[in-house]
Amino acid sequence: MSKKISEPICYNCVVKELSAFKHLSQEEAESLFLDKACNLYKKGDIIYYEGHRLRGVYCVYKGKLKLYKTGPEGKQQIIRFAKPGDLIAFRSILSGEAACTTAQALEDVVLCQIPAQVFLNLARNNSNFSMALIKLSCKELGESNKFILDLAQKSVRERLAEALLLLLDYFETDDDGFINVTLTREEIASIVGTATESIIRLLSEFKKDGLVELKGKKIKILDLKKIEKIANI
């Protein structure tokens, strides 16, 4: 399921500057390097399950992941994504609760795991680092609250438009202008919180109206202005 690989070196890791770890001193980053464990996960592998107690936080070195909750009928609801430089599982470690989501690799992924105690000690002793973590969790909280409003008051059509904008913003585009992530229709549905069929119908409607181009699972936004208008932000 996961295997050890040659490890990125924390104190000059390329993704360090993207994450809250950029606030660590050289010395702290060096000690981090000694304590971490680095592993490769294949596409589809589960990193951890909702409800489980976790040993530490993960820093994404390579690849993309989805974090989702599972509903009463087994349906997934994607809560957020992660990409290189992101931390995952920090919520669980910092709050001392069990994981509130399942983390799964969307493609081959390399993760470094930092033991909870090491992470908590850093947070406790380096106030720049702890303030960065506070900012991180508060920002995510703001985003979750925003999404609550959307789910409660917007139509599926509006939410799909908004989801496309979010994906574009977060994953950016490849050389051909397609959003740089590959998701099934079902996965898009579990971002938006609706049925797969609804996503299919709406996407082909967007296509018919010249708002998007579809090429297999790849999506290109052709008319940003109109999508933004539909999203009703």
Next chain:
Amino acid sequence: MSKKISEPICYNCVVKELSAFKHLSQEEAESLFLDKACNLYKKGDIIYYEGHRLRGVYCVYKGKLKLYKTGPEGKQQIIRFAKPGDLIAFRSILSGEAACTTAQALEDVVLCQIPAQVFLNLARNNSNFSMALIKLSCKELGESNKFILDLAQKSVRERLAEALLLLLDYFETDDDGFINVTLTREEIASIVGTATESIIRLLSEFKKDGLVELKGKKIKILDLKKIEKIANI
């Protein structure tokens, strides 16, 4: 709209022990007392508006509040409540963003406002305090994520049952066993994320089935087990 009143004294304030402030030293709590401003707000008063920049965090000394977001059509979505001992606006201050909700008094309320800089300095210099704030925001984040799942996948009936349990848990009961908060049907609807009429119909159905007792705006849960079963947690 708000008026100065005789101030609770932070370093022996009765609500201090309920909040993250319990991690402050005597000295820190004394300095807090010098910097804070304490005000009374009448029922219905707005403390601050979504989108505004805030001057500091508020500590609830007395009374209950609702924090809500407003949707495109002006409909409210309640994100959380606050009661004595709770902090509000901390998310905005800690993340450095504008307020993501509007805060409104559900009854007469007394709030102490702590200036942002004072609050941030405490967070920066007292690691027990900052860790408590981290826990607080991470816990709220977990709750918001939970609610996202509910909105996306549960029926209005399930969500109402769950909302009643949440209200019971948070506000507890008065001497007669009624949930200790007074909300209009419309406000309940804007917790659940549905129309007022749906709440009315479902509440009277719950009443018919002997699950709840209704006395004006007051609600008593008669059959906790069945409500829990409906909530489907």
Next chain:
DNA sequence: CGGCTCCTTGATCAAGGTCAAGACATGTGG
């Protein structure tokens, strides 16, 4: 008493969920 706000009920309707069936693509092992 008149004017609020809030609650309640009934009728109607649309958004979107569910079900079923088939097309298409992809990968596998023989």
Next chain:
DNA sequence: CCACATGTCTTGACCTTGATCAAGGAGCCG
């Protein structure tokens, strides 16, 4: 290389949930 299996996508038909609209009643306050 083919046959098959599996997973994903797509479309159409149908039906349920819950939103909306309308109207009236109840309670409360100046």
